[in-house]
Amino acid sequence: MKRILIIDDAATVRLYHRNILEGAGYEVDEAVNGIEALEKALLTTFDMYIVDINMPKLDGYGFLREIRSQEIAQAPAIMVSTEAETGDQQLAYGAGANLYLVKPVKPDGLLTYVRLLIGGV
Amino acid sequence: MPIIKQVDSEINDTEKRLNARDFPGLLEQLESNDPSARRWAARDLATHSEAAKALVQRLKREDDKSVGEAILTTLTKLADPVAVACLVECLRSEDVALRNEVIEAMKNLPNEVAPIMGSLLTDTDPDVRIFAVNILESLRHPQVETWLMEVIKNDTHVNVCATALDLLGEVGTLASLDALQNLKLKFSDQPYIIFAADLAIKRISEA
Amino acid sequence: MADISISEQDFLIFREYFYRKTGIHFETNKRYFVDKRLVERIKETGATSFQNYFRMVRFEASGTEFQSLVNIMTVNESYFFREEYQFKCLVNSMLSEITKNKTDKAPIRIWSVPSSSGEEAYSIVIYLLEHWPDIDKWDIEIISSDIDTDILNRARQGIYSPRSVQHLPPELLKKYFKPSGAGYQICDDLRQAVEFTRVNLMDVDDVRAYRGFDVIFCRNLLIYFDDVSRRQAAETFFDALKPNGFVCLGHSESMSRISSLFKVRKFPEGIVYQKPEVNK
Structure with missing residues (x-):
């Protein structure tokens, strides 16, 4: 089964994304910030990351830059942010995101992109 | 077993006062080229209530993360209106990491x-x-x-x-x-x- | 007083908050354990319901009640070879990386804090002697510190209960300890091997002289600190370490709740934190 790591400091957002993804059959784990996400990603292999930008300790950009510099299997990443400006989008792609979505995401939209990037469960 | 040695006097006071630790001395150290000197200045300024302004000025230009964190910890400990006003200013920064650090610092200043x-x-x-x-x-x-x-x-x-x-x-x-x-x-x-x-x-x- | 009960929603709210703050996640099968302790604290503080209690935990300016909660939700007991995987990581992974990059023959320095009654520092010595193949090639200094001078004296004496040594293989107990009363005393050579010092991690003047360490063990301490103190302790460790030096936290602790100063490093034995060479 494909495993997705949801990285967001807001518990409700994690639960919302979890419900959508588990509902479609994906396996899900969570992290509250970039450092915890790195710890988890270094210990387990994930097929995808869904990453918030603004988080304490290590933000989404920082997480992606770190993970992209590690010698581990590289999974695609969707960055989700409250910021709709193009500058943020460029920063996200520069840090190693595969896709940039503006919050709040709709369930169908999220699933379509996830399937596009990593296929079905 | 004597491979493991007793420490002689590694832990001593010699490092304590290499530079002037008074307020003007610390402000000067805060602009040093050596990040570790800047970090120590930032930490020691926690006992100087008038330091907030200089610390924030430095924070905006600071590119060493460890110095930035030390400055924010000190600002949190200073907890005066100048420090808070400066933190608010940093909320508008384009630097995501700095902003998030500032948010964390402000969480610790309820009053x-x-x-x-x-x-x-x-x-x-x-x-x-x-x-x-x-x-x-x-x-x-x-x-x-x-x-x-x-x-x-x-x-x-x-x-x-x-x-x-x-x-x-x-x-x-x-x-x-x-x-x-x-x-x-x-x-x-x-x-x-x-x-x-x-x-x-x-x-x-x-x- | 009426019976206090914890509803499922209460449990979920508490679980999320506790996880966010500490990194400790309670599975649903731990609910009985969690509920029982919550009820205990609710009664102890005189709060009349979970809601009132939780509001106090969240909004109390001092954060004292949250710390009390952390105390009863975690078990802190020191004994020899506790969290042994980290000592394995030290001898199998961290030290080989440290010695590989070392450009001088100066001693490798390890700081164990808090020393408590010395179990961790002595465990490190025993582990190095027993399991580190390069023990003859390098000098090692082990410094162990605590804020409490009484406990430092106990550490220097090195007398332990049978319970505290129960995880040691019998041959090591025989090799490094002698019977003492109802327990055991660690042998003189080992007692001489560790330097015990008094230090208050929160006192900038106290910690200033602690520099040049290769590895710091600080397990199951920071979880009992508030946010600001925790950050300050992380800064102290940062200054005390050489570039590329390592910090080891307890297994239920994570730097993700403390500081972003360190890099996350994965070794086969687990995760440790490393001071980066440059701090951009």
Whole structure:
């Protein structure tokens, strides 16, 4: 089964994304910030990351830059942010995101992109 | 077994006073080219209440993360209005990492942040309003629920409301129920808001 | 007083908050354990319901009640070879990386804090002697510190209960300890091997002289600190370490709740934190 790591400091957002993804059959784990996400990603292999930008300790950009510099299997990443400006989008792609979505995401939209990037469960 | 040696006198006081540690001396050290000197200056300035301004000036230019963290810890300990005003200024920075550090620092200053919370929550920049709600996440202050209620009642930006909603699910009481119901009407086309509001309502009613 | 009960929603709210603050996640099968302790604290503080209690925990300016909660939700007991995987990581992974990059023959320095009654520092010595193949090639200094001078004296004496040594293989107990009363005393050579010092991690003047360490063990301490103190302790460790030096936290602790100063490093034995060479 494909495993997705949801990285967001807001518990409700994690639960919302979890419900959508588990509902479609994906396996899900969570992290509250970039450092915890790195710890988890270094210990387990994930097929995808869904990453918030603004988080304490290590933000989404920082997480992606770190993970992209590690010698581990590289999974695609969707960055989700409250910021709709193009500058943020460029920063996200520069840090190693595969896709940039503006919050709040709709369930169908999220699933379509996830399937596009990593296929079905 | 004697491979493991006794320490002779590694731990001693010689390092304590290599440079002048008075206020002008520390300000000078804060501009040193050596990050470790800057970091120590930032830490030692915690006993100088007039240091806030110089620290924030340095923070804005600082490219060494460890010095930046030390400055923020010291500003948190200084906790005076100048320090807080400077922190607010940094909330508007384009530097995401700095902003998030500032948010964390402000969470630890309930008494100093409370008087300006109202104006932060009604700032014209929705990002600043979101950051203000982020500060409420850990702000140890009895007014948190009231502030959050005001946000979901009055704010028209979906992500400002979404951020407040996340927190209301945790700290909300029966007093928030009406505002939560109304929020669902305001954003009836947003599945996330409906989900989060329903979750908050369920938690409050079943608690 | 009426019976206090914890509803499922209460449990979920508490679980999320506790996880966010500490990194400790309670599975649903731990609910009985969690509920029982919550009820205990609710009664102890005189709060009348979970809601009132939780509000106090969240909004109390001092954060004292939250710390009390952390105390009863976690078990802190020191004994020899506790969290042994980290000592394995030290001898199998961290030290080989440290010695590989070392450009001088100066001693490798290890700081164990808090020393408590010395179990961790002595465990490190025993582990090095027993399991580190390069023990003859390098000098090692082990410094162990605590804020409490009484406990430092106990550490220097090195007398332990049978319970505290129960995880030691019998041959090591025989090799490094002698019977003492109802328990055991660590042998003189080992007692001489560790330097015990008094230090208050929160006192900038106290910690200033602690520099040049290769590895710091600080397990199950920071979780009992508030946010600001925790950050300050992380800064102290940062200054005390050489570039590329390591910090080891307890297994239920994570730097993700403390500081972003360190890099996350994965070794086969687990995760440790490393001071980066440059701090951009």
